[in-house]
Amino acid sequence: xxxxxxxxxxxxxxxxxxxxxxxxxxxxxxxxxTYKIGDxxxxxxxxxxxxxxxxxxxxxxxxxxxxxxxxxxxGMLFDARIMLDDNGIITGEYEVYPDKLFVKFVKAGSxxxxxxxxxxxxxxxxxxxxxxxxxxxxxxxxxxxxxxxSTL
Ligand SMILES: [Zn+2]
Numbered sequence: 001x002x003x004x005x006x007x008x009x010x011x012x013x014x015x016x017x018x019x020x021x022x023x024x025x026x027x028x029x030x031x032x033x034t035y036k037i038g039d040x041x042x043x044x045x046x047x048x049x050x051x052x053x054x055x056x057x058x059x060x061x062x063x064x065x066x067x068x069x070x071x072x073x074x075g076m077l078f079d080a081r082i083m084l085d086d087n088g089i090i091t092g093e094y095e096v097y098p099d100k101l102f103v104k105f106v107k108a109g110s111x112x113x114x115x116x117x118x119x120x121x122x123x124x125x126x127x128x129x130x131x132x133x134x135x136x137x138x139x140x141x142x143x144x145x146x147x148x149x150s151t152l
Pocket of ligand 1 (some may be wrong): 054
């Protein structure tokens with residue numbers, strides 16, 4: 001059955017800075033196995049794409065409720081790339097995806113959150129994929145104008 005596996009790889013929440021201890025990945029066995037730093041994960045992959053939910057600050061809990069109005073998904077979601085070494089071992093190194101973060105804010109209809117994010121990461125708009133920029137332009141022309149004007 002397609003589920004996910006659990007990664008005990010701490011990642012810093014890009015919204016509030018708290019350390020989120022565990023995430024989920026669909027890149028491995030999808031059987032609710034747990035992997036931690038030092039474990040062998042894969043012979044083929046260079047990294048694992050993972051999803052994390054931060055419930056570790058009042059700010060993240062409040063923001064996630066404001067964005068979704070759904071108490072079942074309390075926690076700010078973000079994606080991280082968990083790096084493996086040459087032998088497929090989980091190293092503890094990771095990257096957080098800035099473009100997905102931003103698009104998630106915008107798609108959730110949270111203009112204020114999106115703009116707040118860009119204020120602290122002003123160069124991020126230019127790192128968005130072309131299709132994401134186009135999406136913002138089409139669906140949130142007000143946000144698009146404000147971002148483009150403010151990052152000129
Ligand atoms: Zn957080």
